Amino acid sequence: MDMPTPDPDILARKARLVARLLQVLPEDAVIHDVAETRAYECDALTAYKCPPMVAVLPASTQEVSDVLRICHQEAVPVVPRGSGTSLAGGALPTADCVILGVARMNDVLETDYEDRIVRVQSGLTNLSVTGAVEEQDFFYAPDPSSQLACAIAGNVAMNSGGAHCLKYGVTTNNLLGVTMVLMDGTVVEIGGAHLDAGGLDLLGVICGSEGQLGVVTEATLRILRKPEGARPVLMGFDDSEVAGACVSDIIKAGVLPVAIEFMDRLCIQTSDKFANAGYPDCEALLIVEVEGSDAEIDAQLSTIMEIARRHDPVELRESRSPEESAKIWLGRKSAFGAIGQINDYMCLDGTIPVSELPYVLKRIGEMGREFGLDVGNVFHAGDGNMHPLILFDANKPGDLERCEALGAEILKLCVDVGGCLTGEHGVGIEKRDLMLHQYAPADLEAQMAVKDVFDPAWLLNPAKVFPLPSSEARRVVPAAAE
């Protein structure tokens, strides 16, 4: 994975930059010791590492504004960082950059149950948002699996999803407003506690822009009342093609489950062993969850199980207690961890039309055999968001490269059947070089034109999202203002 060569001129000005940053931040918020900057050398895509020149931890919107103004004047690239849980390398530094971490901004600023919103600082973790409102039985809907650790800032940057998007949507559908600092230090307020932001939908384009348009310091989020209850049903099938057809039939029938999760044999066995979830021995497993009152749940599950029976399941098990529900979910939720126990793995995130599931699963199996690597599949089937897990051995020379090559082929397959490279993890550096497989050069130009407007000097997270040759002319760093 190529990254731009660090600018020696910027590196030479480190001392001046640090001195200026110390004028606006407390000493412990400016990390410039070479050993200490190591803590910021990577995110959850740990195959790539590079300590930044400096890391800063501002505690307020004003401090973020001061930092960005200085970096703008000094023409130093800035890489924003939430909690560093990106699987795509979204927060990977370059050696000549300033990492701007929002971890110290983690206050809940306002909770309003009447208007059903919560306003938070962007360093707050996803799960803490729900934590702040659950005493009144409310919750924040997007639930990425890293929700214990990931920050709202990163959720907004990557437009994060989760298992329950089929019903509740992703971050962009639950974000009402932001306070954001532009690269030149200007603070802007977009949207608020009202439902639709006025003017052009700037909020829509900021969400998912991978920290390239501005640094979000506060967010107004929609909160929802928890349903009366939820209950999953577990279905096992002898054939993943049949499981795929069952998903499509459930959706067509007019019941809209809150989640439909899929696991293949490798993931079923591994996570069952790990979590003792009591999963059946079969080729494909679905977990379908519905919400409502007990009677509503009964009615919906009876329709869903009726459909499942038509597909000859080897197992059809409706949860009969909260303990049983937890057990059914436990295996699914620990799937990544379970796989991680037996192997190194790379988690992909391509999304496909639901109808293509059987074909894509078959092709992934074939491609894995061609590359000599095992691939497990565990994903959100209701919305076609796949998570193929390619197993490899990091200690074996050439294995990572082979794994990446297979990953690229699988993602291209996702695009070719009408899907996309990434459903919820973001492009970062991981899928950057595949962007031209999905988009024509003119399509990427249109996207880069947006960055030109928000960040004309291309200083914010500049080496991400777009293939380096496509963005090269824009990334020519201007000389620092004297």
Added chain:
Amino acid sequence: MMSAGNEAELADMVASARGPLAIRGGGTRGIELKGEVLDTTGLTGVDFYEPGALTLVVSAGTTLREIDAVLSAENQRLAFEPMDHRRLMGTEGEPTIGGVVAGNISGPRRIQAGACRDFLLGVRYIDGTGQVIKNGGRVMKNVTGYDLVRLMAGSWGTLGVLSQVSLKVLPRSETQATLLVRGCDAGTAVAAMSAALGSPFEVSGAAFDPDAGGAVMVRVEGFAESVRYRTGRLADLLGGFGDIESCDDAEASDRLWTGVRDVEKFAGKPGDVWRLSVRPSDAPALAERIGAEDLLFDWGGGLIWARVPEATDLRARIGPVGGHATLVRAGPGGADRLDRFHPQAAPLEAISAGLRARFDPRGIFNRGLMEPLQPVGV
């Protein structure tokens, strides 16, 4: 007038345009702009529809009537419930999906299901230089590159001419019912709607008509048994706010919501019509300040429709507001004197102008529609 029959023709027309273009679909929103009319109603047809994947891809000039027919056959619908402007605006013609998306037109169900922009999966459009650009696709989750899909929704044709849109569709509900809570003033009404929307009973519409005896309307949709259960629970919850009446007949309930969606109570009445998107709890005090001849509240109070005498500067009347006010219907020349869209803070206005300049460098698309009348200093 120029009429394109397909995307390539549309692109050619834009590329060879010599002056401003007024982009038009069904023309039902009564927006008159300077420039040659670029008619998109020739770009029709369902290009792809997969009920099992809840996805629909259509050319931008396809009428909502045709889309509704196609989706109804599979018992599905556009869940964002787009408004039909014809009665309010006194216009004719057939609303097109391109127009709906360009205006991000969403109805009462927006409060629960989301807005038009939330259901938009992908777009193809012609930029100001005549290039065809695509963004998004036809899958439900897509974070590949910047989200120009949402940027195009609600850009009112100022950034590009839509040629094709992909949408997420949803199953039609088996039935619906509406609870009416009578005898409410605006304050009680918003409190009642907040209670309903803050309940676990999945309210899909919450509106208030201060006339008709001050009636709050709360809609519930789903299968029959569930609708019965939830209206029962909601009746218990809302009993303290006023006199409860239940409209259990699905057709009658649907007619009520069509009336809210299309602001039928303003139809045929004189004056300007404004649409305010606000924080629901601010709505009662704002309504006082508006001093309108007629009001209708939707979205639990978050959307206020106001009818005021022609040329009233409603924004000046209400003062600073957390939200925005749009002039939807004005008398002749009204939009030349008052900004149609709410002026934004200077840095946001500068970003918007910058985006227009990049997407449409010659400034030919719907000139003047979204720019403020008074240039904003930065």
